[in-house]
Amino acid sequence: MEKPVLIREDGLRHDGRRPDELRPIRMEVGILKNADGSALVQFGKTKVIAAVYGPREIHPKHLTLPDRALIRCRYHMAPFSTSERKSPAPSRREIELSKVIREALEATIFTEYFPRTTIDVFIEVLQADGGTRTAGLTAASLAVVDAGIPMKDLVAAVAVGKVDGVLVLDIDEIEDEFGEADMPVAMMPSLDRIVLLQLNGVLTREEFRNALELAKKGIMEIYRLQKESLTKKYLMYPEE
Amino acid sequence: MSLTPTSQPIMPRLKRDTLISLLKKGNRIDGRAPEDYRPITIQLNPIPKAEGSALVKIGDTMVMTGVKTEIGEPFRDRPFEGVLQVHAEYVPLASPSFEPGPPDENAIEAARVIDRCLREPKAIKLDELVIIPGRKVWVIFNDIYLIDHDGNVVDAGALATMAALNTTKLPKIIGIEGDNVVIDRGVRETPLPLSLNVVTVTLAKIGGYIIVDPNLDEELIADARLTIGFDSLGRIVGLQKMGMSGFTRSELDYAIDLAFKKAKELHELLEKVLKNPETASKPIV
Numbered sequence: 461m462e463k464p465v466l467i468r469e470d471g472l473r474h475d476g477r478r479p480d481e482l483r484p485i486r487m488e489v490g491i492l493k494n495a496d497g498s499a500l501v502q503f504g505k506t507k508v509i510a511a512v513y514g515p516r517e518i519h520p521k522h523l524t525l526p527d528r529a530l531i532r533c534r535y536h537m538a539p540f541s542t543s544e545r546k547s548p549a550p551s552r553r554e555i556e557l558s559k560v561i562r563e564a565l566e567a568t569i570f571t572e573y574f575p576r577t578t579i580d581v582f583i584e585v586l587q588a589d590g591g592t593r594t595a596g597l598t599a600a601s602l603a604v605v606d607a608g609i610p611m612k613d614l615v616a617a618v619a620v621g622k623v624d625g626v627l628v629l630d631i632d633e634i635e636d637e638f639g640e641a642d643m644p645v646a647m648m649p650s651l652d653r654i655v656l657l658q659l660n661g662v663l664t665r666e667e668f669r670n671a672l673e674l675a676k677k678g679i680m681e682i683y684r685l686q687k688e689s690l691t692k693k694y695l696m697y698p699e700e
Numbered sequence: 701m702s703l704t705p706t707s708q709p710i711m712p713r714l715k716r717d718t719l720i721s722l723l724k725k726g727n728r729i730d731g732r733a734p735e736d737y738r739p740i741t742i743q744l745n746p747i748p749k750a751e752g753s754a755l756v757k758i759g760d761t762m763v764m765t766g767v768k769t770e771i772g773e774p775f776r777d778r779p780f781e782g783v784l785q786v787h788a789e790y791v792p793l794a795s796p797s798f799e800p801g802p803p804d805e806n807a808i809e810a811a812r813v814i815d816r817c818l819r820e821p822k823a824i825k826l827d828e829l830v831i832i833p834g835r836k837v838w839v840i841f842n843d844i845y846l847i848d849h850d851g852n853v854v855d856a857g858a859l860a861t862m863a864a865l866n867t868t869k870l871p872k873i874i875g876i877e878g879d880n881v882v883i884d885r886g887v888r889e890t891p892l893p894l895s896l897n898v899v900t901v902t903l904a905k906i907g908g909y910i911i912v913d914p915n916l917d918e919e920l921i922a923d924a925r926l927t928i929g930f931d932s933l934g935r936i937v938g939l940q941k942m943g944m945s946g947f948t949r950s951e952l953d954y955a956i957d958l959a960f961k962k963a964k965e966l967h968e969l970l971e972k973v974l975k976n977p978e979t980a981s982k983p984i985v
Contacts, residue, residue, distance in 0.1 A: 461777075523706055534701040552808050558702035559805040566704065566944035567924075641820075643939070653946035657926070659939035661820050665956060668936050672949065 463638045466623040473635070475504075479628045482618070482678055487599075487689035489606050497607025499689075501599035504632060505589035510599035512607040515577035529574040533562035535596055537585040557593045564597055564617075564646045564655040570610045579609060590632040591619045594644050597656065602686055606693070615655060616682040617646035620671045622661060627671050629678045643668075645675035649683040702805055704944075716907075716921045723909040729917060730759075735958055737913040737965075742859065742973045744981040745867050751888060752868025756860040759915060760850035765842060765860035767868045767892075771831065771881045772839035782829025782837040786815035788844040788857060795849040809942070811844060814858050817898050817929030817938035824865065825893040831873065836881050838870060840892070851916035854927050854940075858900040859966065866974050868892040898937055899966040901959035902927045905947060910955055912962055926955055930963035 466474050473479065483504030492498035495511035502508075518524050535557040537546050550558075565581060581603070583596040594617035601615035621631030623639035636642050641661025647654050654672075663671060719729055726734065738759030747753035752767035774781060788811035792798045803811070818824060829838035842865070844857040869888035873881060904914035904922035914922055923945035929938030936956070941947065947955070973980040 523703065525704065525706060528704075530704045530706070532701050532703050552812060555702070555805050556809045556812050559809055560941070562702040562704070563942065563944050564946075567946045571704075648946065653948055654941065654952060655946035657939055657941035657947070657952075659936065660816050661937075662931075663936045665934075665936060665960065668939075668956065669953070672952070676949075 464634060466635055466638060467626050473623070473628060475632065479626050480674060480677065482630045482681060483632065485682065485685055487602065487685055489602050489689050489693040495603070495607075497603040497605065497609070499599045499602035499606060501595045501602070503591050503595045503630060505587055506585075506591050506595050506632075507587040508583060508585050508592060508595040508599050510581065510583045510596060510603040512579065512581050512600070512603040512609070514579040514607070515574035515609065516580070518576070518578040523578070524576050527575050528571040529569070530578040531562055531566055531569065531571065531581065532578055533558050533565065533581040533583070533600075535561050535583045535585070535593065537588060537592070541585045541588045560656055560658065561593060561597050561600065564615055565600060565604065567653070567655040568601070568611045568613055568615055568648055569604060570612070573610060579604075588633070590634075590636045591630060591644075593617070594619050594646065597646050598682060598686065602689065605690060613648035613650045613653075614683060614686050615646050616649055616679045616686060617644065617656060618675055618678040618682060619644040620675045620678070622663060622667065622671070627667065627674055629674050641671075643671050643675070645672065645679070647676065647679050649679055715917055719918065719921060720907040720909070723906060723911070728911065730915060734909060734911045735962070737962065738915065740859070740969060742863050742970070742981055743983055744863060744973065744977050746983075750864075751870065752864045752866070752892065754860045754863030754867060756856045756863065758852055758856045758859075758913060760848060761852055761856050762846075762848040763853060763856040763860045764845045764847055765857065765864040766845065767864050768841045768843070769868070769870055770839045770841070771836055771883060773835065774830070774837045779834040780830055781826040782824075783839040784815070784819065784824055784826060784842065785839065786811045786818070786842045786844070786861070788814075788846065790846045790849070790853075794846045798849070807846075809940070810854050810857055813854055813927055813929075813938060813940045814844065814861055814900070817858065817900060818861070821896060821898060821931045821935065821937045823862075823894060823896055823898050823931070825895055828893040831881055832876070832879065835879055840868075849916060851919040852902050852913050855900050855902050855913065855966075858898065858929070859970065862897050862899065862970060863973065865892055865894060866897070896932045897967060897970055898929055898931045899963050899970065900927050900929045900938070901962045901966065903955045903959060905945070905951065910951060910958065912958065926952070928956060928959040928963070930960065930967075932967050934960065934964075
């Protein structure tokens with residue numbers, strides 16, 4: 461496939477977005493019956509659901525931690541989520557992403573409140589169009605709240621990219637594939653703490669600083685939407 | 701599935717208070733300053749059977765990288781490029797907490813971070829590794845082998861990898877019949893085409909202090925770690941935050957500036973070793 465024009469002559473992106481514009485975002489909390497907490501998050505065509513089970517008993521028992529809850533996390537892509545069928549067996553990429561997502565959640569969950577238990581976080585990518593780890597983490601953090609597990613802050617995440625020399629917010633698959641850099645960032649927004657940071661690409665130090673600033677801007681908007689979706693589910697107004 | 705690590709030694713936790721009180725005075729448990737690396741030694745070509753190899757010690761951490769090459773097929777979406785594969789093995793002889801079996805998430809993460817740092821700035825000119833366009837290319841297997849684990853495997857692995865790639869020579873192609881490429885592994889002439897060098901710098905955050913090149917004790921009690929890849933042009937070519945806590949933006953700014961300085965030193969060391977292999981490359985094993 462030939463490299464498409466990523467930044468058009470009018471300065472907009474291939475899908476008509478401004479460089480600092482997010483895709484249309486949809487969030488739904490509590491979509492699954494069985495899970496203790498769940499959420500669906502959509503960034504454009506990227507569609508991810510997350511479910512949280514726990515705090516619950518650990519099997520096998522020897523994994524028990526005496527002073528805190530264990531967190532188990534699986535990021536997984538459905539075989540039909542990509543253009544070419546993805547084998548359902550865990551890839552090296554999925555193993556790495558499960559780790560960085562778990563580490564981001566460890567930073568925010570009060571695990572010491574639930575010693576000797578496990579909190580299981582399952583993320584399924586149903587449709588992948590770029591930014592699946594960040595959508596997955598955004599969904600997972602909503603699902604943890606939905607499960608009633610205390611957290612220091614929500615985690616909101618977005619990927620910043622560099623395409624045709626321009627820093628852009630919330631890159632999709634085409635921009636990821638043909639762009640020069642992809643930098644996923646997750647933050648605890650109120651605490652202003654970066655809990656996930658990766659870079660796949662080349663940036664100068666100046667560009668990195670600007671990219672982080674751009675990510676923060678997107679994250680504040682995602683954070684607002686997260687709170688809105690939680691309010692919609694949990695805040696009750698007395699009827700007439 | 702990724703699990704909270706459970707097999708960590710208990711001692712380092714008890715050392716945490718000691719380490720932090722030392723850091724308050726600007727000291728570390730092994731006498732280093734917060735921005736110091738441990739002594740680094742590089743040995744080039746310890747494994748002459750491999751097409752390229754290097755052994756790197758950072759303090760007591762010892763990592764070997766071996767490069768093997770094969771003729772293979774290109775990826776379908778990259779028909780005019782050679783193939784690079786980076787793998788890391790944390791073998792059980794390197795640490796009492798390692799077990800036999802396929803690479804765990806830590807080994808996979810380290811390999812993938814180093815892979816990205818090489819791939820993104822096009823450190824290896826993969827487009828020059830094509831033999832029959834679209835059909836036959838060189839496949840470069842870069843295997844990182846952790847031999848003794850005392851923390852900061854990524855930096856040692858990246859340094860060993862870069863040194864090994866610089867020593868790599870491709871076997872001679874002696875005949876091409878149709879799609880069949882015949883090579884002679886006994887004759888190695890063409891150096892692997894490289895465009896620039898890449899190093900990584902890993903920092904750890906312990907109780908609000910940022911330190912360079914954490915040893916194993918420091919790594920185990922660190923709140924979080926950050927690995928930053930820099931190429932020889934001073935550009936950031938990779939980032940990976942690791943560990944169960946986060947960084948503030950001012951901590952990140954400080955870390956990047958510090959890592960930039962340290963990366964320069966590592967690039968100089970690597971250059972020195974590569975230019976004077978006789979004097980600067982020390983036999984370790």
